[in-house]
Amino acid sequence: AxxxxxxxxxxxxxxxxxxxxxxxxxxxxxxxxxxxxxxxxxxxxxxxxxxxxxxxxxxxxxxxxxxxxxxAEGPEQVERMERLEELKQAAATAEQEELAHRAALPPLEANRKAAAAAAGAAKDPLESQSSELERAQGRLESLKREQQGQKFASFRPNMANLVRAIDSETRWRQKPVGPFGIYVRLLKPEWSSIIEKTFGGMLEAFAVTCKEDQVMLTAHMNRQKCQAPSFIANPGRFDISRNEPAAQYLTILRALEISNDLVRNTIIINQAPENTALCANGKEAFQLSQARLHGIKAVLAHGGERNTGVRYETTGSKAAKTSPIFAWEGKARMQTDYAAQLRSRQEDVSQLKTELETLRQALQTAERASVVAQHDVNRHQKTERSLRVAKQQAHDAVEEASNEIETSRPQDGxxxxxxxxxxxxxxxxxxxxxxxxxxxxxxxxxxxxxxxxxxxxxxxxxxxxxxxxxxxxxxxxxxxxxxxxxxxxxxxxxxxxxxxxxxxxxxxxxxxxxxxxxxxxxxxISEAEKICRRMELEPGITAATLDKRLEKFIDDYKRAQAEAGGTMEQLTMAWRGAKKELRDILKEQQNTKRLSQSLKNSLTERKYRWRMFLRYIAYRARFTFSYLLSERRFRGRVLMSHEAKTLDISVEPDSTRRSDGGRKTQTLSGGEKSYSTICLLLSIWEAMGSPIRCLDEFDVFMDSVNRSTSMGMMIQAARRSVGRQFVLITPQSMGNVVLGEDVAIHRMSDPERGQTTLV
CATH class of the missing domain: 1.10.287 (Helix Hairpins)
Incomplete structure (x- = not known):
């Protein structure tokens, strides 16, 4: 639907x-x-x-x-024609003026560009001169700071810390010498920059006499974070008189005074300063390098700019070789006469200021000329625009007058x-x-x-x-x-x-x-009949009778299970659980035995190491005790028994006696006993490794000789113990003991009558 x-x-x-x-x-x-x-x-x-x-x-x-x-035929038309002629004459005059004025622009423009180029060219020398003045002022200030106590200010960072660490180290076979700059005195200050640039890092180097000292020096450099070159050199003074040029030629070595033979030998080996001549005039330096005189391998001369130089030398093929030497930008590292160097650097600063002022005035003159030229061009362009406007206005007036005449003239028809x-x-x-x-x-x-x-x-x-x-x-x-x-x-x-x-x-x-x-x-059914035939029930047997029989059989079965301790399944499970528990216990027993054996082995190893530790501690204490006694030609031994837990010493003060059996402490004098006790205490301290060690009134029973010897020995022991601090308390004045920079003395004020608090 x-x-x-x-x-x-x-x-x-x-x-x-x-x-x-x-x-x-x-x-x-x-x-x-x-x-x-x-x-x-x-x-x-x-x-x-x-x-x-x-x-x-x-x-x-x-x-x-x-x-x-x-x-049409009135006087106004005649007046218009006369005015038109005047305007045409004025337009022609304005056009000629504009053309004449435009012809004058190219010279003005050329003058402006030349003035601007001159001003731009004057800026670069001014900036370069300003930088040079700043560097010269920095060198002057650095010289003043060095004179005020900053001895290592001109060297690389952490140099002072490295030198202090070298001075504090006592394991040197021969203490390193350096940095070289503090052992080199410049006799000719005008060659400072060229020699500094030529030597380079050599003036910050150190010299040692053996490989072991060089390895130890490198470790100190790494620890102080001050990496400097190091050389192994012979401390004996080199005789280079046969290799030097004639006496009238100034060489780098003759312009220097080197106060350390190790430094002098290292510089001679690495820089050959005795064969490098110095000549102020570049032309004479080139001729001298080409002359191939005895003892002259290279010639250094002053360059065209301040503090720069030129290196002239002759190659093996007799070809001339020229290399520039740039100005040294760093601080002066060589030692000089402070007054002469200060005067020289002040003169450099004054001369640079004068030159800078001259360049600044030249730049201002050039900039003023550039501004005037630019104003001339601007004024010319402004006048040109005015003349162009006047010309255009004159032509407009002529056209307007012509139009007016044409308009006023009548036409036929x-x-x-x-x-x-x-x-x-x-x-x-x-x-x-x-x-x-x-x-x-x-x-x-x-x-x-x-x-x-x-x-x-x-x-x-x-x-x-x-x-x-x-x-x-x-x-x-x-x-x-x-x-x-x-x-x-x-x-x-x-x-x-x-x-x-x-x-x-x-x-x-x-x-x-x-x-x-x-x-x-x-x-x-067929399988059941194989076991037994089918049972025929007796007449009168009912299901109730069969149920009663079945209940009786079930009760008998349960009673049998109770007597056995459980059902077949329960008994089987209990047997399996007991067997698993037995296996676990046996496995745990094996693990316990292995652990026990490991603990026994560990205990045996620890006991062995403990005995070795005791033995090494005893060895170290005995060796240190003997070494400290030898400072005063004493002999002695430490009698130590770890089993009996006893400690005693035997000391023989008389070095002429052949027997080293020594004497007991009871037979020693007061000073000998105190000295022996200090030696024992220092040896035990060295074995213990305690970071802070304190000793109170150890020299009360000593004479001045024993006190001086003991104090010097303890100070040396403290210096050898890196990372340890010693606190020694004594009532003596310590005036006859030689102390170092690393020993600080804190004196307490004398007590006053009635005083109850220490100050």
Whole structure:
């Protein structure tokens, strides 16, 4: 039914849509005609306005032409012609002035570019000179700080810490010497920068006499974070007199005074300063290098810039070789006469300031010249613009005067032409007005027709929309019914599927029943008959009687299980649990045995190591005790027994006695006993490794000799014990003991009567 209603609605929609399209086409055609009428109306209005404007213009032209005819031969025309000639002469003059002025621009522009280039070129020397002045001032300040106590300020960082560490070390075979710069004195300050640059890092190097000291020095450099070159050299003074040039030639070695032979030998080996000559004049230095004189392998000369130089030498093939030497930018590391060096650097700073001021004045002069040249160019361009404007204004005045003369001059037949054009314009206005009136009438008719067509189109649109709504409603109804039908079909199919599944399950159960019956008959009954035949029940035996017998058998079975301790399954599980527990216990026993053996082995090893530790401690204490006693030519031993836990010493003060059995402490004098006790205490301290060691009034019973010896020995022991601190308390003044920089003395004030607090 829904499908039928939908088909009927669709059949009604087609003619109504056809009617709507036809009415709409008629309405659109009428609308197009109205639009065309409006366009023609606008064109007619535009023509009418144009004709009216043309009529007004012709009226004005006729009036103007009539006035022009009236004054065509008057004095005003003559005055206009004279003024035109004057304006043409003025325009020609302005054009010539502009051309003459424009010709003067190229020289001014060239002058401006030259001045700007000169100003730019003057900036670079000024900046370079400023940097050089800052470096010279820095060198001057560095020299003043060095004079004030910063001895190693000109060397690389942490150099002072490295030198202090070297001085504190006591294991040197021969203490290293360095840095080389503090042992080198410059006798010719004017060669300072060139020699500093030539030596490079050599002036910060250290010299040792053996490989072991070099390895120890490298370790100190790494610890102090101050990496410097190190050399192994012979401390004996080199004789180089046969290799030096003649005495009239100044060499680097002759310009220096080296106070340490180890430093002198190292510099000679690595730098050959005795064969490097110094010559102030570059030309003379080049000639000297080419002369190949004895003892001269290279010649150094001053360069073109301050503190720079040039190195001249001859290769093996007799070819000249020239190398630049740049200025030394760092601080001076060689020692010089402070007053002369200070005066030299102050003169350098003064000269640089003078040169800087000269360059600054030259730059200011160049910049002023550049500004003046730029102003000249700007002024010329401004004048040129003014002349161009004046020329343009003169030409405009000539053109305006010419137009005025041409306009005031009457033309033959022009008035009659204007009158004829006026008559045509009036006729055009009348024709345009008639056309506009006809167009208005036609537009009114089209508007009336449009109203009727619009009503018919709207009516057709309403009928078409009504049919569309009916079709949409029928389609919605159809969709709902189709959804209901699909749902019912799906439910029907599911019910049929469930019926088929139930039938299949029933057939499977029947087949299963038949298979079980067959198994029962073929397997169980036949197998049971093999064991015993089918028992025939006695007459009168009922199911109740059989149940009682079954209960009696079950009770007997349970009683047998209780007597056995459980069921077969329970007994089997208990046996398996006991067996697993036995295996675990045996495994734990094995692990315990292995652990016990490991602990025994560890204890044995620890006892062995403990005995070795005691033995090494005793060895170290005995060796240190003997070594300390030897400081005063004493002999002795430490009598130590770890088993008996006893400690005693035997000392022999007399070095002339052959026997080293020694004497007991009771037989020693007070000073010998105190000295021996200090030696024993120091040896035990060395073996213990305690970081802080304190000793109170150890020298009370000593004489001055023993006190001085004991104090010096303890100070040396403290210096050898790196990372240890010694605190020694004594009532003595310590005036006769030589102390070092690493020994600090804290003196307490004398006590006063009635004082109860230490200060």
């Amino acid at each position: 829904a499908q039928r209603v939908l088909r009927e609605a669709q059949a009604q929609l087609e003619p109504k849509e056809q009617l709507y399209r036809e009415e709409k086409a008629l309405f659109d055609a009428n609308t197009s005609e109205i639009a065309e009428q409006k366009s023609q109306e606008r064109l007619i209005k535009a023509d009418m306005n144009g004709n009216k404007a043309n009529k007004k213009r012709l009226d004005d032209e006729i009036a103007l032409e009539q006035a022009r005819l009236a004054e 022009k008035l009659q032409e204007f009158q004829r054009q006026l008559e045509n314009a009036v006729a055009d206005i009348e024709a345009t007005a008639a056309s506009f009136q006809d167009l208005i009438v036609e537009k009114d008719k089209l508007n009336d027709k449009a109203k009727a067509l619009k009503q018919r189109v709207e009516e057709a649109q309403r009928e078409s929309d009504s049919c569309v709504k009916m079709i949409e409603k029928a389609e919605r109804r159809k969709g709902q019914l189709e959804a209901y039908r699909h749902t019912a079909l799906r439910a029907k199919n599911e019910a049929l599927n469930e019926i088929d599944a139930a039938k299949r399950n029933m057939q499977e159960f029947e087949d299963m029943r038949d298979r079980q019956q067959k198994v029962l008959e073929e397997d169980f």
